[in-house]
Amino acid sequence: MVRWITAVLCAALGLALPSGAGAQSRFDGWASAVIAADWRDGHGRPIAAFDNARRDLTAAFQRAGFSSEAMVSVSLRPDAPQPVQAEESLRRFAATAERATRGCLFYVTSHGSPEGLVFGPDATLAPERLIPVLRRICGERPTVVVLSACFSGVFVDGLKGPNRMVMTAARRDRSSFGCAADATYPYFDECVLDGLKTTPDFIALSRAATACVAAREQAENLSPASEPQTAIGGTMQLLLPTLRFNPGGDSSGS
Numbered sequence: 001m002v003r004w005i006t007a008v009l010c011a012a013l014g015l016a017l018p019s020g021a022g023a024q025s026r027f028d029g030w031a032s033a034v035i036a037a038d039w040r041d042g043h044g045r046p047i048a049a050f051d052n053a054r055r056d057l058t059a060a061f062q063r064a065g066f067s068s069e070a071m072v073s074v075s076l077r078p079d080a081p082q083p084v085q086a087e088e089s090l091r092r093f094a095a096t097a098e099r100a101t102r103g104c105l106f107y108v109t110s111h112g113s114p115e116g117l118v119f120g121p122d123a124t125l126a127p128e129r130l131i132p133v134l135r136r137i138c139g140e141r142p143t144v145v146v147l148s149a150c151f152s153g154v155f156v157d158g159l160k161g162p163n164r165m166v167m168t169a170a171r172r173d174r175s176s177f178g179c180a181a182d183a184t185y186p187y188f189d190e191c192v193l194d195g196l197k198t199t200p201d202f203i204a205l206s207r208a209a210t211a212c213v214a215a216r217e218q219a220e221n222l223s224p225a226s227e228p229q230t231a232i233g234g235t236m237q238l239l240l241p242t243l244r245f246n247p248g249g250d251s252s253g254s
Helices: 002-013 049-064 087-101 125-138 152-159 186-194 202-219 234-242
Strands: 030-036 071-073 102-108 115-116 144-147 164-168 229-232
Touching: 030 049, 030 087, 049 071, 049 186, 071 087, 071 144, 087 125, 102 125, 102 202, 102 229, 115 125, 115 152, 125 144, 125 152, 144 152, 144 186, 152 164, 152 229, 164 202, 164 234, 186 202, 202 234
Parallel strands: 030 071, 030 102, 102 144, 144 164
Antiparallel strands: 164 229
């Protein structure tokens, strides 16, 4: 807790924290997870969009400065080359966060419902389940949560806090788009990928992704609009502008 407060103050004042030789990323010491939690369309047929997003978001966040050694990138698809059970994915993230203690990034792409996220073959990850899990794993450290799914806005009220930034692909009462069999990525994930190429930090990324989703839905006459949501706590409002992505997607810090 003391180190986190010190980090916020130093970042806001433009000072550097002591770190090991060669540290180049603002996200050194952050634990991260990118999880593709479903692999089916609305009719239960296999699709590639979620796994495509996980693969390319993993690479994009590493280019932005997140360490591959402190990142859990898994698919909950049963026939994946290295299948992972839902609870095991959370255990891996917890173990990673025990080693990398400066911050957390937790990103899930999946289907969703008003009850929560599809999280594996037969499970729903409800807000009342995810909220204590992230509290236990990440505690009071700076945490960015990104949930890409229909109705994912249902998580915002329970997850938001001074040390949190929460981004969701849709309002609590809206679907999101891009999960059909012919989709390369869900629309929100694709907009995050596009934003990571040009934006300097998570606040700018949220704005860019929201505008990108709105423009695509309008262009394709999709209704009602998904209206992605963002909640940024007071401490994170100060800290996030100082946590800049590696310029030009430089991966040297990962």
